[in-house]
Amino acid sequence: METAFRAEWGSGPLTVAYFCEYDALPEIGHACGHNLIATCAAGGAIGLKAAAEPDQVRIVVFGSPAEESGSGKVRMIDEGCLEGVDVALMAHPSLLDIDTPAMYGVSRLDVEYSGRAAHASASPEAGINALDALVIAYQATAQLRQHIRRDARIHGIITDGGAAPNVVPDHTAGKFYVRALDPGYLEDLKVRVLKCFEAGALATGATLSYSWADDACDPVRHNRVLAGVYRNNAERFGRVFIDRARDVSGGSTDMGNVSQLVPSIHPMFGMGGKAMNHTHGFTAEAAAPAAQESMLQVAQALAMTGVDLIHRPELVEQAVEEFRAG
Numbered sequence: 001m002e003t004a005f006r007a008e009w010g011s012g013p014l015t016v017a018y019f020c021e022y023d024a025l026p027e028i029g030h031a032c033g034h035n036l037i038a039t040c041a042a043g044g045a046i047g048l049k050a051a052a053e054p055d056q057v058r059i060v061v062f063g064s065p066a067e068e069s070g071s072g073k074v075r076m077i078d079e080g081c082l083e084g085v086d087v088a089l090m091a092h093p094s095l096l097d098i099d100t101p102a103m104y105g106v107s108r109l110d111v112e113y114s115g116r117a118a119h120a121s122a123s124p125e126a127g128i129n130a131l132d133a134l135v136i137a138y139q140a141t142a143q144l145r146q147h148i149r150r151d152a153r154i155h156g157i158i159t160d161g162g163a164a165p166n167v168v169p170d171h172t173a174g175k176f177y178v179r180a181l182d183p184g185y186l187e188d189l190k191v192r193v194l195k196c197f198e199a200g201a202l203a204t205g206a207t208l209s210y211s212w213a214d215d216a217c218d219p220v221r222h223n224r225v226l227a228g229v230y231r232n233n234a235e236r237f238g239r240v241f242i243d244r245a246r247d248v249s250g251g252s253t254d255m256g257n258v259s260q261l262v263p264s265i266h267p268m269f270g271m272g273g274k275a276m277n278h279t280h281g282f283t284a285e286a287a288a289p290a291a292q293e294s295m296l297q298v299a300q301a302l303a304m305t306g307v308d309l310i311h312r313p314e315l316v317e318q319a320v321e322e323f324r325a326g
């Protein structure tokens with residue numbers, strides 16, 4: 001990818017990777033604060049470099065674009081970016097500091113229905129209504145939602161609902177996300193969600209076509225050993241973490257795919273504001289001086305995490321052990 005990069009320093013036996021993200025959201029800009037992810041990861045790597053000798057560690061900084069849509073890290077993994085990497089570190093701005101936030105796996109579904117156009121008043125009996133098919137499917141997913149585990153999500157939008165009210169729609173389209181914390185359950189749900197869309201086709205006679213996008217994200221598998229090391233360091237700056245159960249709300253990230261392959265952390269950090277991610281308020285807070293202060297503390301905590309891993313190799317062993325145990 002044109003906007004990806006890799007920077008490397010040192011030749012030690014331990015390879016610590018820092019992941020930068022820097023993409024923004026359409027229309028609302030840095031409403032997920034990825035400007036701060038990029039800077040705290042780069043800062044963490046620079047800090048570790050200052051504290052280490054080149055024969056102690058190999059530091060790799062990845063610039064990973066297109067997190068919000070496109071799953072840039074998945075493409076980088078496919079190109080072999082994780083080869084030789086022992087641990088992967090990054091941190092993400094949020095409302096609060098959480099060391100192991102729940103982050104769902106997600107599969108994205110594109111659907112289309114083809115029907116037959118007809119005059120909606122003069123000859124409705126001649127039409128096959130592609131919008132009815134999509135509405136039936138939409139309602140069916142909503143009803144399915146009542147009977148799924150609480151650590152899963154289904155949501156979507158209709159992107160094409162027809163062209164004119166006096167024409168029976170012969171084409172409709174929608175985009176839906178299926179999310180779950182458990183990869184096996186996600187596969188299960190995908191089958192059940194698809195049944196909802198088949199129901200729309202069956203009931204109306206419209207033809208369903210669909211595709212699962214190739215940018216699916218795995219759930220984040222937080223490495224508790226590494227998350228604990230990061231947390232201890234962050235707490236030294238007075239950062240206060242809240243403890244929450246794993247099955248609470250969260251989003252998804254392509255860091256999930258990284259975390260399934262190497263021991264990883266993806267903690268959240270507050271920036272002293274009140275806004276939630278993906279809002280205009282968050283965009284403003286991510287650009288404010290208070291956010292810079294938090295970002296610098298997190299950068300130092302990420303650097304010190306690397307220092308700990310160099311000087312206490314048993315931590316790396318424990319992290320790998322936890323990872324292998326699944």
Ligand SMILES: [Zn+2]
Binds near residue numbers: 032033034067092
């Ligand atoms: Zn984000």
